[in-house]
Amino acid sequence: MKPSPTTHSPAFARISRAAMVAGVAALAVCYAWFLAVNGSSLASGSDESGYFNSARLLAAGTAGTPVPTIEGLSGHHWNPVLQQPLGFTLRKDTGQFIPTYPVGLPLHLLIAAQVVGWDRSAILVNVLGALASGLLLVLFGRRVCGLRWAWALASVAFLWMCPLFIFFSLQPMSDMPTTVWTLLAFYAADRSRERWSWAIVSGFAVGLSVLMRPTNALILLPLAVLLGGNWRLWIAMIAGGLPCALFQGGYNFWIYGTVLTSGYGDIRSLLQFDFVPPNASHFARWIPRLLTPLVLLALGLPWFLRARPRVVGSIIVWSVTLIGFYLFYFHSGETWWYLRFILPIFPFLLLAAAMVGQRLTDLIPQHNFRAGLIALIVIFGLNQQFKLSRELDVSSPQSADLAYLHMMDWLRQSIPADSIVVAMQASGALHYYTDFTLVRYDLMEPATFDRVVQAARIHGRPIYAPLFPFEIDPVVNARLGGKWKKVTSIDYLTIWRLQP
Helix, strand or coil: CCCCCCCCCCHHHHHCCCCCCCCHHHHHHHHHHHHHHHHCCCCCHHHHHHHHHHHHHHHHHCCEEEEECCCCCCCCCCHHHHHHCCCCEEEECCCCCCCCCCHHHHHHHHHHHHHHHHHHHHHHHHHHHHHHHHHHHHHHHHHHHCCHHHHHHHHHHHCCHHHHHCCCCCCCCCCHHHHHHHEEEEEEHCCCCCCCHHHHHHHHHHHHHHHHCCHHHHHHHHHHHHHHCCCHHHHHHHHHHHHHHHHHHHHHHHHHCCCCCCCCCCHHEECHHHHHHHHHHHHHHHHHHHHHHHHHHHHHHHHHCCHHHHHHHHHHHHHHHHHHHHEEEEHHHHHHHHHHHHHHHHHHHHHHHHHHHHHHHHCCCCCHHHHHHHHHHHHHHHHHHHHHHCCCCCCCHHHHHHHHHHHHHHHHHHHCCEEEEEEECHHHHHHCCCCEEEEEHHCCCCHHHHHHHHHHHHHHCCCCEEECCHHHHHHHHCCCCCEEEEEEEEEEEEEEEEEC
């Protein structure tokens, strides 16, 4: 009679590994399914429509879009900026509206659209990005940080369950994909110390990360800690990032007329020391909530400086650099989801906390007690994140974005093609989904809008306004240009018509 396998036998180890792999794979599939079912791939708000409108221009090989004509308002007596959709700016020398958002995510959407179509492209990008983030986090944690499987997988669980990560994995935004390219840049940079070709991969990941968001050029500081003074690796990294840099320069010249110009314009007024105290308080309050108070263990990371100086130094430099920059940024402290700007450091904060947690629990001699404690820590943390996700309603982007689509469908089917549409929040979606002539009520005075009304009246063009709840007061209650009548309600939106 054969003895039963014990916890020390090779057979038991193989069975345990197979069970772990199967369990992790099943959870990954469930997470991907959740993102696919609840995700949005719609050109809705300012950012989302900005990225999709930019991607559509790339697909068409066009730098910009012409300004629609309003009879009686063209020429020197009319400013076309008043017709500018969100996500665009006016290029005066060409008279076209050009995109303002970075080109990185539109490139991803364009490529994904060739596989699954535009109405699924963002979902594909997000599902693949989320899965890649988990894989890279495990690889980095195991290989670079010295984490055992339990702590590496716990780090992935906390990242995937983070309300901020979920929220921006369910909509067409650049924050989560940026985090993935950041993880790859770090992982490949560390691997390059054993095989130089990985430095090319790291450089390419840095380039794509910067295409996503220009401020990600700051990642070169922590990567300098990982690479040290090895000039061969730096040459390889530069070679890897060069195609992205050349593309960025060519794109800037094509769209904006100069190589170094971006669509953001001058943001110096948004970067001030006065913003630091409230932003610091905001970050200090929300980071432990989003990643659970367990993330405070990351403060013990200097404990590993002697054993892992490059890794620990790079994580500290990256965290301090990115947080330090966005402490000065005006918008950082406005609401909880503006922590998206520092989402690329979240995986590294979790890895740091896991490193400290692993060392602390290793002080417990009893294996079973230690394993039970780790399980309790993970369950407690995930439960906190689950409750916060429900409180913040992080799965709401799809329903919110569908309201835009339903409104656009109604407008295309129900109002005359020559209608003039007054909008602000819906202006980007209007530009993407319809051909209606747009005017921005928020950019004009009542006297200017009266000129629009007179021109529309002369040429028999009706005026409609698709409005969000916060827009009713400035447009309808303020009687901007006359008396408005509500035509219909669509989800939480309303559509109004200006009475003759």
